[in-house]
Amino acid sequence: MSALAGRVPSPCVKICQMDPALGLCVGCRRTLQEIADWLEMTPAAQLATLRRIAERRRRLGDSPEQQAI
Numbered sequence: 439m440s441a442l443a444g445r446v447p448s449p450c451v452k453i454c455q456m457d458p459a460l461g462l463c464v465g466c467r468r469t470l471q472e473i474a475d476w477l478e479m480t481p482a483a484q485l486a487t488l489r490r491i492a493e494r495r496r497r498l499g500d501s502p503e504q505q506a507i
Contacts, residue, residue, distance in 0.1 A: 446484035448476060449491055460498075467491045467500070 450473075453465030461469060468476075472487050479487065
């Protein structure tokens with residue numbers, strides 16, 4: 439972790455729109471529950487969420503451009 443020890447940057451990319459079919463945010467690929475819980479999560483839980491997001495992006499075939507949104 440960086441000098442901001444214990445702080446994990448949010449995956450939010452300011453494109454907040456839910457995909458009703460997937461139940462995921464189009465921008466960050468989090469569920470509504472993950473979005474709501476983010477600020478209350480421990481750093482370990484946030485990192486686990488980031489790993490789930492990465493797996494979702496792989497599974498959904500998100501292009502590198504979409505991942506950088």
